Amino acid sequence: MRILITGGAGYIGSHTVKALAAEGxxxxxxxxxxxxxxxxxxxxRVEEGDLADRERIRSVLDKHCIEAVVHLAGSAYVGESVSNPAxxxxNNFVNTLNLLEAMIAAEVKRIIFSSSCTVYGIPETLPIREAAKVDPISPYGESKRFIERMLHWxxxxYGLQWLAFRYFNAAGADPDGDLGEQHEPETHLIPLVILAALGKIFPFRIFGVDYETPDGTPIRDFIHVSDLAQAHVAGLRFLSGQGASMPLNLATGSGESVGSIIRAVERLSGREIAVQPCPRRAGDPAVLIADASRASxxxxxxxxxxxxxxxETALRWHSRNGGGKPDSS
Ligand SMILES: NC(=O)c1ccc[n+]([C@@H]2O[C@H](COP(=O)([O-])OP(=O)(O)OC[C@H]3O[C@@H](n4cnc5c(N)ncnc54)[C@H](O)[C@@H]3O)[C@@H](O)[C@H]2O)c1
Incomplete structure (x- = not known):
């Protein structure tokens, strides 16, 4: 299939593009x-463009005879969304409306959308199933929820076929070493712990050490970015076979605490990480673990x-690429 990947130069998008190309x-x-x-x-191929420009999207869809869209482009900092909800x-909601309108005009009827576990807000039960209450507590999570509702309507x-992939915590790097995570600023736990081990962050701040978890630190469900990429390959196959539209959790279903991640990175890197316990952050649940059996x-x-x-893959990536790859390479 000829597939448009919005956000294909980003962390999850680039791994997804690689997986799709490998699949033919x-x-x-x-x-x-x-x-x-x-x-x-x-x-x-690469088409530089902004989702704010609906005509540009339409011309790219037509030019490449696109048959399906994987939509990852957007803004993804929860904290920034609270200070700048507009x-x-x-960028997430209005620009996705542009994309969907361009798709309908170009008669492209299949889309996989990058949603997020943040749509659930503070979960009432664990593991989190797709049927759980959707009640986001940030504009970021809410923008994802609005897009899911828009897809539904x-x-x-218009007969759009869609899947909304609710990713839990994406992490890791391409096992071949071609790709990895490089966000500026970095806010994700695993790269931050690794950067602390590599001496680029000092001290590493743990937000909350008094949760009701075995070591007092929050527990999260980490999913390897290449597994997420493979889910998009499988999702497109599913939609091509006239599979029904729905949201799907993408996760492993097993939880790791922040403390256990720090200890594991210390072991793998052979370096000690200086940690500073800090108060909990507002809205950070103790445990986020998903039931991803529906997607499986x-x-x-x-x-x-x-x-x-x-x-291992994330540590290798960050050790090799130091402070980040230059954009000219
Ligand atoms: N990383 C995670 O753990 C995680 C978890 C849940 C959901 N998500 C979602 O997955 C998607 C990808 O996340 P990521 O971590 O790869 O982020 P990323 O920032 O690395 O990638 C986003 C990409 O979108 C592009 N982009 C942003 N706005 C655009 C616009 N208006 N027009 C064209 N391109 C635009 C960026 O240049 C970038 O390449 C996002 O939608 C994010 O909300 C990520």
């Missing part, structure tokens, strides 16, 4: 490189990598 698809990256990287767009409604009105069954998708591979 023809990926076309659509990205404005605001947080993505030119070095990460290594497979398929931007999150514009676009299916009814429907897509015949099974995560291949556990936490050890996540940490």
């Amino acid at each position: 698809h023809e990926p076309v990256v659509f990205d404005n490189f605001s947080t993505g990287h030119r070095w990460a767009a290594q497979w398929g 931007w999150y409604y514009r 676009f299916e009814k009105a 069954q429907l897509l015949n998708w099974h995560p291949r990598y556990g936490i050890d591979t996540i940490l």
Whole structure:
């Protein structure tokens, strides 16, 4: 299939483009490189563009005879969304409306959307299932929820087929070493712990050491980025076979505490990490673990990598690429 990947130069997008190309698809990256990287767009064609420009999206869809869209482009900092909600409604919600309108006009009827576990807010029960209450506590999470609702109504009105992948914590790097995580600023736990081990962050701040968890630190469900990428390959196959539209959790279903991640990175890197216990952050639940069995069954998708591979690949990536790859490479 000829597939447009919005945000294909970003962290998850670039791994997804690689997986789609390996599967024989023809990926076309659509990205404005605001947080993505030119070095990460290594497979398929690249169309520089902004989702704010509906005509540009339409012309790219037509030019490449696109058959399906994987939509990852957007802004993804929870904290920033609280201080600047207008931007999150514009870049995530309004710009996705542009994309969907361009798709309908170009008669492209299949889309996989990058949603997020943040749509659930503070979960009432664990593990979190797709049927759980959707009640986001940040504009970021809410922008994802609005987009899911928009997809629902676009299916009814225009026959759009969609999957909303609710990723839990994406982590790790391409096992071949071609790609990895490079966000500026970095806010994700695993790269931050690794940067602390490499001496680039001092001390490492743990937000909350008094949770009701075995070591007092929060527990999260980490999923390897290449497993997420494979889920998109499986999701497109599912939609091509006229699979039903729905949200799906993408996770491993097992939890790791912040403390256990720190200890594992210390072991792997052979370096001690100086930690500073800090108060809990507002809105950070003690435990976030998903039930991803629906995605496993429907897509015949099974995560291949556990936490050890996540940490090994991420550590290798950050050790090799120091302070980050330059965008000219
Ligand atoms: N990383 C995670 O753990 C995680 C978890 C849940 C959901 N998500 C979602 O997955 C998606 C990808 O996340 P990521 O970590 O790879 O982020 P990322 O910032 O690395 O990638 C986002 C990409 O979108 C591009 N982009 C942003 N706005 C654009 C616009 N208006 N037009 C064109 N391109 C634009 C950026 O340049 C970048 O390449 C996001 O939608 C994010 O909300 C990520």
